[in-house]
Amino acid sequence: MRKRSGKQVFIILGVGTLVILLGSVFLGRYPRPYWMPPRLLLEDELARRLVFSLRVPRLLTALLLGMTLSATGAVLQMVFRNPLVEPGFMGVTQGAAFGAALSILWLGKHPLVIELSATLFGLIGLFGSYFLSRRLRFGGWVLRLVLSGVAVSALFSAGVGILKYVADPLTQLPEITFWLLGGLWGVTWRNFWYVLPFALAGLLTMFLMRWRVNLLSLKDETAFSLGASTNRERMVLLFASVTATAALTSISGIIGWVGLIVPHIARRLVGASADTSIPVAMLLGGIFTMLSDDIARSLLAGEIPLGILTSAIGALLFMYLMISMGIKVRA
Amino acid sequence: MDHKAIAAKDVSFAYHQDGIRVLRDVSLDIPAQKITAILGPNGTGKTTLLHLMLGLLKPGSGEVLIFGKHHGAYSRREMSQIMGLVPQFESIPFNFTVLEYILLGRSPYLKPFQSPGKEDLQISEEALTSMGIVGLAGKPVSELSGGERQLVHLARVLAQRTKILLLDEPTAHLDLENQNRILNLLVGLAEQGITIVLTTHDPNVAIYAAENFVLVNEGRIFFEGDLDTVITPENLSTMYNVPIHVENADGHTMVVMDKNG
Numbered sequence: 001m002r003k004r005s006g007k008q009v010f011i012i013l014g015v016g017t018l019v020i021l022l023g024s025v026f027l028g029r030y031p032r033p034y035w036m037p038p039r040l041l042l043e044d045e046l047a048r049r050l051v052f053s054l055r056v057p058r059l060l061t062a063l064l065l066g067m068t069l070s071a072t073g074a075v076l077q078m079v080f081r082n083p084l085v086e087p088g089f090m091g092v093t094q095g096a097a098f099g100a101a102l103s104i105l106w107l108g109k110h111p112l113v114i115e116l117s118a119t120l121f122g123l124i125g126l127f128g129s130y131f132l133s134r135r136l137r138f139g140g141w142v143l144r145l146v147l148s149g150v151a152v153s154a155l156f157s158a159g160v161g162i163l164k165y166v167a168d169p170l171t172q173l174p175e176i177t178f179w180l181l182g183g184l185w186g187v188t189w190r191n192f193w194y195v196l197p198f199a200l201a202g203l204l205t206m207f208l209m210r211w212r213v214n215l216l217s218l219k220d221e222t223a224f225s226l227g228a229s230t231n232r233e234r235m236v237l238l239f240a241s242v243t244a245t246a247a248l249t250s251i252s253g254i255i256g257w258v259g260l261i262v263p264h265i266a267r268r269l270v271g272a273s274a275d276t277s278i279p280v281a282m283l284l285g286g287i288f289t290m291l292s293d294d295i296a297r298s299l300l301a302g303e304i305p306l307g308i309l310t311s312a313i314g315a316l317l318f319m320y321l322m323i324s325m326g327i328k329v330r331a
Numbered sequence: 332m333d334h335k336a337i338a339a340k341d342v343s344f345a346y347h348q349d350g351i352r353v354l355r356d357v358s359l360d361i362p363a364q365k366i367t368a369i370l371g372p373n374g375t376g377k378t379t380l381l382h383l384m385l386g387l388l389k390p391g392s393g394e395v396l397i398f399g400k401h402h403g404a405y406s407r408r409e410m411s412q413i414m415g416l417v418p419q420f421e422s423i424p425f426n427f428t429v430l431e432y433i434l435l436g437r438s439p440y441l442k443p444f445q446s447p448g449k450e451d452l453q454i455s456e457e458a459l460t461s462m463g464i465v466g467l468a469g470k471p472v473s474e475l476s477g478g479e480r481q482l483v484h485l486a487r488v489l490a491q492r493t494k495i496l497l498l499d500e501p502t503a504h505l506d507l508e509n510q511n512r513i514l515n516l517l518v519g520l521a522e523q524g525i526t527i528v529l530t531t532h533d534p535n536v537a538i539y540a541a542e543n544f545v546l547v548n549e550g551r552i553f554f555e556g557d558l559d560t561v562i563t564p565e566n567l568s569t570m571y572n573v574p575i576h577v578e579n580a581d582g583h584t585m586v587v588m589d590k591n592g
Contacts (some may be wrong), residue, residue: 071339081424207443215438221418224387226491227411227439272425275446 006276009269013283017063020290024059025051026132027294034298042218057192058184058304061284062293064199064307065248066258070285071206072241074266074278076228078217079234080130082145086260087122087245091152095125096246097112098254101163101176111194115250119198121156122246126238128152168290180220182253182307184293195247202244209237249297254309257314258285264321334397334455336495336526337361337384342393344379353379354550361543363494366527367534368537371547372571377530378419378545383496384528385416390415397495406508411439414489419481419499419530423472429483430468433458436490451490458489462516486517498529502536515592534567534575534586546570558584 040047073086099121103114133148266281386402437451544555544561568576574589
């Protein structure tokens with residue numbers, strides 16, 4: 001029964017993703033606000049260049065970003081047996097932000113350098129939070145992990161603060177500040193091609209291992225008795241997902257709440273089993289982020305930072321889910 | 332077939348190096364196709380002993396043999412096809428349906444990137460049937476009662492199709508009706524040729540279901556053997572540190588505490 005409804009949800013979301021991807025190509029503020037008639041693609045040289053060298057790579061990046069953040073959120077929640085974690089709460093996003101800012105300041109602005117630096121610090125953030133939470137001697141697992149993630153994130157945001165303080169206020173500071181607010185305005189094909197392999201490797205790993213994620217959400221001794229190599233499988237999943245998230249964060253800046261809220265909605269739609277909830281979270285996340293980015297770039301004459309939008313929408317949805325008991329936490 | 336399913340020889344174990352040894356020079360044999368009860372007070376190393384049998388923990392000294400071979404002689408996959416575990420506090424943090432949870436028992440037979448297929452579904456449904464809980468298949472695990480929950484855990488380990496079942500306190504927290512139901516099901520499984528090792532702190536649970544008894548206290552094996560040699564007032568009184576009577580009523584052995592003790 002549930003299986004069939006899972007399939008239906010999947011088809012609807014798949015079609016929805018394609019429709020939104022195609023429709024968004026014509027959304028924007030050229031030649032006038034909101035809608036560009038498709039025939040302009042044939043008639044107007046500027047429209048063609050705008051669409052194919054700016055809008056398309058940006059849209060595809062938004063899709064990858066949403067898919068990766070949501071799938072990573074779903075994997076982290078299940079692997080850490082904690083429905084309240086997401087990349088932003090686990091030190092990953094802030095760590096990646098620190099790594100990217102460090103790179104913009106001193107290591108060089110080559111996209112690949114920024115990406116690698118972001119990935120390295122994103123991983124340091126994740127494992128820092130994890131090992132800190134193992135050492136805490138009070139509270140349940142849910143609480144300890146959230147507290148550790150908050151502390152590690154705070155440390156990295158302090159680090160970012162220091163970097164902003166020493167940055168050149170005329171050249172580097174605006175760049176870091178706008179980047180931190182989160183947005184996809186600077187995305188080019190070159191950025192897209194650099195993150196694509198990391199994102200695909202992460203998404204593919206999470207997709208292929210999705211049923212194992214169920215197994216890893218059980219207690220260690222149960223998962224072990226069922227033949228899982230718990231530590232090794234967790235490491236593979238965490239490494240793949242965090243690398244993908246950090247790579248995308250290096251071009252998007254901090255995009256919060258997507259990774260927390262989307263997996264909850266996915267589980268609500270098709271049930272808790274990661275077999276269906278992870279693919280559904282990927283599609284939902286892609287749709288959510290593409291739509292948010294459409295609003296970010298079309299609504300006002302000036303661009304609204306995407307990170308601000310996703311936080312606002314995500315936090316409101318979170319409040320709604322909390323009140324309507326869509327989120328249950330046993331601490 | 333080897334009549335010993337599991338054998339431990341001079342096993343000692345400590346959770347930390349130089350820490351207190353939870354088990355000291357433990358030697359025991361678990362006979363195949365019978366129910367063995369590991370009986371002892373709380374906190375005496377029963378769970379540790381189960382985890383050593385499972386291979387989750389490695390003995391500091393001594394050795395554990397499964398059908399005559401070390402854990403190292405089996406791959407993780409082979410081991411999980413031979414031996415299953417229901418821990419005392421199974422936690423299922425996400426709200427799977429009963430069937431989705433039971434399907435996890437099929438993982439020893441799946442490849443790393445594989446999801447369960449038709450045959451796995453069929454075996455899981457058989458496991459539900461043999462536990463008498465077919466009606467629960469689509470129910471979310473969060474809505475189960477304590478007794479239903481334990482039946483579901485057992486169905487999960489049955490779907491694993493193992494020769495050995497390790498059950499940690501399978502009847503703790505259950506009322507008498509559910510205790511009875513679970514123990515009768517276990518007796519039935521042993522008759523079908525499955526080796527069962529269960530831990531319990533309750534002598535009457537052990538007596539009801541088991542043929543072989545191991546008394547554990549303070550990390551040592553006190554006594555090991557069948558009902559008449561192990562379940563005596565002297566043995567139990569020494570172990571639990573309270574005066575205990577063993578009574579015989581209508582051919583059933585029962586353990587009672589001495590109120591005047």
